[in-house]
Amino acid sequence: xxxxxxxxxxxxxxxxxxxxxxxxxxxxxxxxxxxxxxxxxxxxxxxxxxxxxxxxxxxxxxxxxxxxxxxxxxxxxxxxxxxxxxxxxxxxxxxxxxxxxxxxxxxxxxxxxxxxxxxxxxxxxxxxxxxxxxxxxxxxxxxxxxxxxxxxxxxxxxxxxxxxxxxxxxxxxxxxxxxxxxxxxx
Numbered sequence: 203x204x205x206x207x208x209x210x211x212x213x214x215x216x217x218x219x220x221x222x223x224x225x226x227x228x229x230x231x232x233x234x235x236x237x238x239x240x241x242x243x244x245x246x247x248x249x250x251x252x253x254x255x256x257x258x259x260x261x262x263x264x265x266x267x268x269x270x271x272x273x274x275x276x277x278x279x280x281x282x283x284x285x286x287x288x289x290x291x292x293x294x295x296x297x298x299x300x301x302x303x304x305x306x307x308x309x310x311x312x313x314x315x316x317x318x319x320x321x322x323x324x325x326x327x328x329x330x331x332x333x334x335x336x337x338x339x340x341x342x343x344x345x346x347x348x349x350x351x352x353x354x355x356x357x358x359x360x361x362x363x364x365x366x367x368x369x370x371x372x373x374x375x376x377x378x379x380x381x382x383x384x385x386x387x388x
Contacts, residue, residue: 203236203238203247203370203372205269205272206236206247206249206252206265206378207264207265207268207375207377207378208249208251208252208261208265208372208374208375208377208378208381209236209249209251209372209373209374209375209378210372210373210374210375210378211372211373212370212371212372212373213234213370213371213372213373214370214371215368215369215370215371216368216369216370216371218366218367218368219366219367219369220363220364220365220366220367221239221359221363221365221366221367222359222363222367223359224237224248227250227386231371232250233250233251233382233386234371234372234373234374235250235369235370235371235372236248236249236250236369236370236372237249237367237368237369237370238367238368238370239365239366239367239368241356241365244353244354244356246356246357246367250382250386251374251378251379251381251382252265252280252282252381253282253284253381253385253386254282254284254290254292254385255284255286255290255384255385255388256284256288256290256292256306256307256308258384259381259384259385261377261381261384261385262280262282262292262294263280263292263294265280266278266280266294266296270296274298275298276296276298277295277296277297277298277324277352278294278295278296279293279294279295279296279349279352279353279357280292280293280294280295281293281294281349281357284385288308289308289309290306290307290308291305291306291307291311291345292304292305292306293305293306293345293348293349295315295320295352297320297323297324298323299323300319300320300323301315301316301319302315303315303316303317303320305317305345305348311345317348320352321348321351321352324352326351326352
């Protein structure tokens with residue numbers, strides 16, 4: 203948690219609770235809430251300071267690159283979904299031995315990189331899906347299915363969820379504070 207560029211200190215930790223989808227913050231206080239969970243070698247972090255607006259903010263991409271440098275042999279997946287009147291999605295994927303993959307956009311998602319190569323490099327066999335299965339058919343990208351395959355379901359939240367996550371109130375670094383102001387209070 204303290205390795206995030208958006209966090210300068212942990213102010214308070216709450217008791218672990220069942221994993222849930224990140225909510226949309228409704229107050230300035232909630233923007234200082236960061237959630238984290240770990241299962242085996244998988245770590246999931248939700249931080250409102252890493253949300254991007256699809257126009258100018260680059261917090262998620264900056265953090266993704268920083269974590270890539272710190273952990274060059276790790277599979278890193280960064281996801282931002284935001285809807286403030288216009289839905290924006292950004293997915294960044296680093297799998298050792300293959301070029302990075304970026305999927306982003308508002309209504310239509312643009313793909314930079316090859317999703318099939320990324321999945322194959324991560325050891326995911328696409329043969330059972332059939333030769334004709336296309337992850338990005340005519341402008342549509344099944345990013346939920348892609349993320350589920352890539353993370354082994356680690357980003358999914360299930361009705362009978364048994365995994366837990368921890369919640370923290372953090373003090374923001376200057377970079378984290380700037381990111382929050384840029385995206386949440388333009």
